Amino acid sequence: MSAVGQPLARVEGRLKVTGAARYTADLPQDDGKDLVHAVAVCATVAKGRITSIDARQARAAGGVLELITHRNAPRLRPVPAQEVFGPAHETLLVLQDDRVHYSGQPVAVVVADTLENATHAASLVRVEYAAERPVATLFEGIDDAFDSPRHAPPATVGDADRGLAEAAVVIDRTYTTPAQHHHPMETMATTVRWTAEEVTVHVSTQTISMIRDGLATTFGLRPEQVRVVSEFLGGGFGGKGAWCWPSVVTAMAARLTGRQVRLVTTRRQMFAATGQRPHSVQRVRLGARRDGVLTAIAQDCVGDTSAFYDTPPFFIGAATPVPYAAPNIRTTQRFVRVNCQTPVPMRSPVEGVGLVSIESAMDELAAELGVDPLELRRRNYAERDPNSGLPWSSNGLLECYERGARRFGWPERNPKPRSMRDGRYLVGWGMATAVRHAGSDPTSALVRLGADGRAVVQIGSQDLGTGTFTIMTQVAADALGVPVAMMRAELGDTDLPNGGGSFGSHTAASVAAAARLAGEALRAKVIRIAVADDGSPLSGASPDDVLVDDGYLFVRGDRSRGERYAQILRRNRLQAVDATGEHTPPPREGATVARWAFGADFTEVKVDPELGTVRVTRHVKAIEAGRIINPRTARSQVIGGVVMGIGQALTEATEVDRRDARITNASFWGYHVPVNADVPDIDAIFVERDDPHIPGSVKGLGEIATIGTAPAIANAVFHATGKRVRDLPITPDKLL
Amino acid sequence: MPDDVGSRESAGRAAGGPSRRQVLGRGALLGAATVGAGVAAQAEAARAATAPPVREETLAAEPVEISLRVNGRERTLSVEPRTTLLDALRERLGLTGTKKGCDQGACGACTVLVDGRRVNSCLTLAVMRRDAEITTIEGLAKGDELHPVQRAFLECDAFQCGYCTSGQIMSAAALIEEGHAGSPGEVREWMSGNICRCGAYPNIVAAVRQAAGGGAR
Ligand code: FES
Ligand code: FES
Numbered sequence: 001m002s003a004v005g006q007p008l009a010r011v012e013g014r015l016k017v018t019g020a021a022r023y024t025a026d027l028p029q030d031d032g033k034d035l036v037h038a039v040a041v042c043a044t045v046a047k048g049r050i051t052s053i054d055a056r057q058a059r060a061a062g063g064v065l066e067l068i069t070h071r072n073a074p075r076l077r078p079v080p081a082q083e084v085f086g087p088a089h090e091t092l093l094v095l096q097d098d099r100v101h102y103s104g105q106p107v108a109v110v111v112a113d114t115l116e117n118a119t120h121a122a123s124l125v126r127v128e129y130a131a132e133r134p135v136a137t138l139f140e141g142i143d144d145a146f147d148s149p150r151h152a153p154p155a156t157v158g159d160a161d162r163g164l165a166e167a168a169v170v171i172d173r174t175y176t177t178p179a180q181h182h183h184p185m186e187t188m189a190t191t192v193r194w195t196a197e198e199v200t201v202h203v204s205t206q207t208i209s210m211i212r213d214g215l216a217t218t219f220g221l222r223p224e225q226v227r228v229v230s231e232f233l234g235g236g237f238g239g240k241g242a243w244c245w246p247s248v249v250t251a252m253a254a255r256l257t258g259r260q261v262r263l264v265t266t267r268r269q270m271f272a273a274t275g276q277r278p279h280s281v282q283r284v285r286l287g288a289r290r291d292g293v294l295t296a297i298a299q300d301c302v303g304d305t306s307a308f309y310d311t312p313p314f315f316i317g318a319a320t321p322v323p324y325a326a327p328n329i330r331t332t333q334r335f336v337r338v339n340c341q342t343p344v345p346m347r348s349p350v351e352g353v354g355l356v357s358i359e360s361a362m363d364e365l366a367a368e369l370g371v372d373p374l375e376l377r378r379r380n381y382a383e384r385d386p387n388s389g390l391p392w393s394s395n396g397l398l399e400c401y402e403r404g405a406r407r408f409g410w411p412e413r414n415p416k417p418r419s420m421r422d423g424r425y426l427v428g429w430g431m432a433t434a435v436r437h438a439g440s441d442p443t444s445a446l447v448r449l450g451a452d453g454r455a456v457v458q459i460g461s462q463d464l465g466t467g468t469f470t471i472m473t474q475v476a477a478d479a480l481g482v483p484v485a486m487m488r489a490e491l492g493d494t495d496l497p498n499g500g501g502s503f504g505s506h507t508a509a510s511v512a513a514a515a516r517l518a519g520e521a522l523r524a525k526v527i528r529i530a531v532a533d534d535g536s537p538l539s540g541a542s543p544d545d546v547l548v549d550d551g552y553l554f555v556r557g558d559r560s561r562g563e564r565y566a567q568i569l570r571r572n573r574l575q576a577v578d579a580t581g582e583h584t585p586p587p588r589e590g591a592t593v594a595r596w597a598f599g600a601d602f603t604e605v606k607v608d609p610e611l612g613t614v615r616v617t618r619h620v621k622a623i624e625a626g627r628i629i630n631p632r633t634a635r636s637q638v639i640g641g642v643v644m645g646i647g648q649a650l651t652e653a654t655e656v657d658r659r660d661a662r663i664t665n666a667s668f669w670g671y672h673v674p675v676n677a678d679v680p681d682i683d684a685i686f687v688e689r690d691d692p693h694i695p696g697s698v699k700g701l702g703e704i705a706t707i708g709t710a711p712a713i714a715n716a717v718f719h720a721t722g723k724r725v726r727d728l729p730i731t732p733d734k735l736l
Numbered sequence: 737m738p739d740d741v742g743s744r745e746s747a748g749r750a751a752g753g754p755s756r757r758q759v760l761g762r763g764a765l766l767g768a769a770t771v772g773a774g775v776a777a778q779a780e781a782a783r784a785a786t787a788p789p790v791r792e793e794t795l796a797a798e799p800v801e802i803s804l805r806v807n808g809r810e811r812t813l814s815v816e817p818r819t820t821l822l823d824a825l826r827e828r829l830g831l832t833g834t835k836k837g838c839d840q841g842a843c844g845a846c847t848v849l850v851d852g853r854r855v856n857s858c859l860t861l862a863v864m865r866r867d868a869e870i871t872t873i874e875g876l877a878k879g880d881e882l883h884p885v886q887r888a889f890l891e892c893d894a895f896q897c898g899y900c901t902s903g904q905i906m907s908a909a910a911l912i913e914e915g916h917a918g919s920p921g922e923v924r925e926w927m928s929g930n931i932c933r934c935g936a937y938p939n940i941v942a943a944v945r946q947a948a949g950g951g952a953r
Contacts, residue, residue: 009890009891009893010890010893012898013890013893013895014882014890015898016895016898016901017882017886017889017890017895017898017901017905018833018873018874018876018877018882018886019831019832019833019834019872019873019874019902020833020874021898022832023832023835023899025826025832025836026826026832028830114816114827115823115827116816116818116819116823120818182933183933184897184899184933185835185837185843185845185897185899185900185931185932185933185934186835186837186897186899187836187837232897232898233897234835234897234898234899234900235896235897235899235933235934237933264836266839267837267838267839267840267842267843464896464897465895465896465897465898465899465934466896466897467896632893633893633896635893636893636896636934636936636939637896639935639936639937639938639939640896640934640935640936641935642935643935643937644933644935667838667840667842668838668840668842668843668931669840669842673931673933674935674937675928675929675930675931675937676923676924676925676927676928676930676932676937676940676941677924677925677928679924679935679937679938680938681938682938
């Protein structure tokens with residue numbers, strides 16, 4: 001029986017429910033004595049110069065081994081943006097000079113024998129600054145917004161101005177989305193041992209290969225001198241995907257002390273350690289005929305980037321031309337330099353931010369025209385990708401609309417705002433479309449089969465918690481033809497075959513493709529051994545005629561003529577056989593199809609008219625992401641994505657004091673992520689499609705799970721209250 | 737004041753020890769005094785304040801030998817009075833199943849049972865718990881046989897990354913004992929001290945209900 005498509009329980013589940021899974025900060029020290037602790041001291045101004053650092057008290061405090069500032073830190077080499085990871089990460093060279101670019105930037109690192117001593121000594125470091133006036137938010141710097149055509153090339157289809165001029169109805173609205181933080185429950189942890197031969201790094205990262213290459217570059221080492229390990233990760237959501245300072249300063253501390261050093265960023269430091277979702281302003285103009293058919297979409301965005309980053313981050317409007325078949329589309333973005341950390345992707349960098357405004361504006365258009373919001377979207381369904389003009393590799397969006405609406409009961413919706421009630425609560429129903437580009441990364445896998453019939457699949461990728469261990473096991477077991485119980489997965493070590501990053505919804509597609517190729521190559525290899533082996537019942541058979549089922553190889557049409565993998569290996573005195581597989585994604589240049597995942601969110605909110613509080617009471621999400629490898633882990637991933645969308649819509653914003661550019665809510669008390677009581681039953685529907693243009697038809701779920709949820713909730717709030725909030729999150733004050 | 741915290745607390749409390757509310761209250765008090773608790777967040781708060789009054793002489797935090805009864809075993813260790821129960825479990829006893837998510841009492845990742853009650857172990861000092869019965873995630877299963885809550889979490893896929901899971905399971909085990917698993921709504925409310933950023937909440941509710949014998953819904 002095929003394992004792919006089965007709801008296999010997480011293979012690492014038992015380790016996680018017994019507390020035995022070892023995350024980075026849990027690793028036992030090598031020899032019981034060597035591990036020491038580092039604590040960062042972070043800037044309390046957002047812009048300026050360090051004028052003095054008084055470290056006398058700190059150095060004299062108990063147990064202190066080292067205190068690193070820009071004066072004594074090892075010199076670093078710059079890490080070019082493309083070398084570590086695409087467009088978005090930190091180019092700041094940490095502890096190299098006296099400049100401060102954002103509040104929370106590390107200005108000193110204390111190393112001590114115990115965590116208590118290091119924490120205390122860090123509190124004794126006295127830093128004086130010559131503070132300058134920072135650019136606190138996007139709004140303070142908006143007059144200096146700049147274009148960066150290389151990073152945000154305006155996307156243009158037809159002539160948007162003409163399309164707007166021809167429209168019978170034009171919606172012209174401006175929306176803002178706040179900076180938000182990922183806040184994986186595991187904060188950023190790094191443990192480094194630096195010896196003459198090797199630098200060994202345990203780190204919570206979404207890309208072990210990036211950390212290896214980045215550390216090698218910045219410290220002037222060869223990549224093979226750096227080994228990076230990350231077996232269990234406590235979430236990431238984009239926040240552990242970027243090159244950022246915690247790993248760098250831990251490596252510095254390990255080099256200077258010769259000890260194994262661990263640094264675990266505090267929750268407060270997580271507000272300036274690994275980047276955040278960008279703050280944005282998005283002006284949208286939709287032009288339409290009276291029947292709702294779009295004549296134009298124009299979106300002009302402004303997003304923030306950090307004051308020190310040498311190239312602006314991603315273009316949040318890049319996916320705007322994708323969901324709807326408008327003949328005229330234009331989307332642009334300008335950037336503002338702000339004294340904050342560099343924005344990084346957060347579920348997702350483009351669609352998860354830039355489509356919030358489009359999906360809200362579509363709802364406003366529907367209300368204006370008196371057309372049902374779902375019907376409006378159907379009328380503008382794109383038969384091909386409007387942006388590239390290419391046919392879709394596959395597209396299940398219409399079925400997502402239909403099945404989602406049916407499950408939700410959408411036809412019962414009274415179109416009039418404020419018309420539905422449940423006792424004192426106002427009830428609102430809203431929906432939105434979700435799209436997400438489907439891609440993958442170059443990935444290598446190795447599958448090894450032992451003489452005991454057990455096999456292992458290895459990839460130097462990592463499991464964020466989404467189920468990568470499990471789906472790898474399933475795919476490799478099928479490819480080799482053994483039961484899943486005989487297959488084990490290994491991830492999270494740069495000594496394994498090279499894997500890509502766990503971001504961009506790429507992991508499942510990349511890992512599955514490579515594991516399948518390696519498993520199939522190994523199966524072919526053993527078959528070749530068997531058919532050439534006089535002692536085998538398969539001797540002389542054509543390799544193409546040998547089938548494998550449950551670890552048993554037999555000749556097509558004669559099940560009795562066969563034997564098990566283990567028998568072949570033992571007779572040939574082979575302790576193990578292995579084979580590798582290399583997945584190379586199709587080139588983006590010259591593509592003949594557009595590869596996207598699709599979804600539709602339907603949501604119900606109940607609003608207290610006196611208090612302005614909003615509760616999501618029901619949510620249905622239908623997703624077409626090709627084929628689902630494991631419906632159980634996939635469902636959990638989608639539920640979790642919707643929960644993050646609830647936070648995006650209703651509670652989460654990183655608040656900055658406009659005078660000094662310091663974050664005012666840097667804790668879980670101030671920054672509200674959804675808790676259990678905020679979350680209703682969530683229904684996930686998978687609309688499955690075979691996609692001949694994508695290996696295994698795997699499009700990825702990580703981001704489409706969240707995209708669409710926040711605008712659906714915003715639209716439901718309008719339906720409930722008649723009030724349109726265009727500034728996320730929709731907190732009670734905005735409804736009163 | 738801070739230097740006598742250890743001795744005051746280590747004098748031991750009446751059976752049951754301080755209540756969670758009392759511990760919370762003391763945590764805040766220590767934070768206000770800027771030193772003594774060794775909690776990273778408090779040190780940060782101190783740094784953020786202008787010219788925090790550091791009194792060097794109050795910091796001579798000599799380690800004290802204590803014994804803790806953890807998962808049914810008597811463990812002897814040397815901790816400073818400012819060492820939290822969480823750090824003592826993780827860094828001194830190697831019981832790393834209990835996680836640190838915030839070190840501020842706001843996430844529940846560090847939940848353990850102290851005399852059967854759920855406690856945020858980042859908000860209590862190890863020296864305050866020397867006479868208490870402490871249960872961590874490592875002590876929940878009976879040998880190879882998982883606790884019903886652990887089984888239900890596996891069956892309901894009530895986690896993804898697993899980082900919050902130890903705390904969720906400890907909370908769930910206690911809340912079922914407390915009689916707070918009567919309905920999905922009640923579970924949601926009483927499990928809301930445990931944040932799951934992976935958003936496994938609906939499955940967590942199902943798991944708690946199943947373990948409590950109330951059916952999944
Ligand atoms: S670590 Fe104790 S509540 Fe968060
Ligand atoms: S399972 Fe990842 S935080 Fe709960």
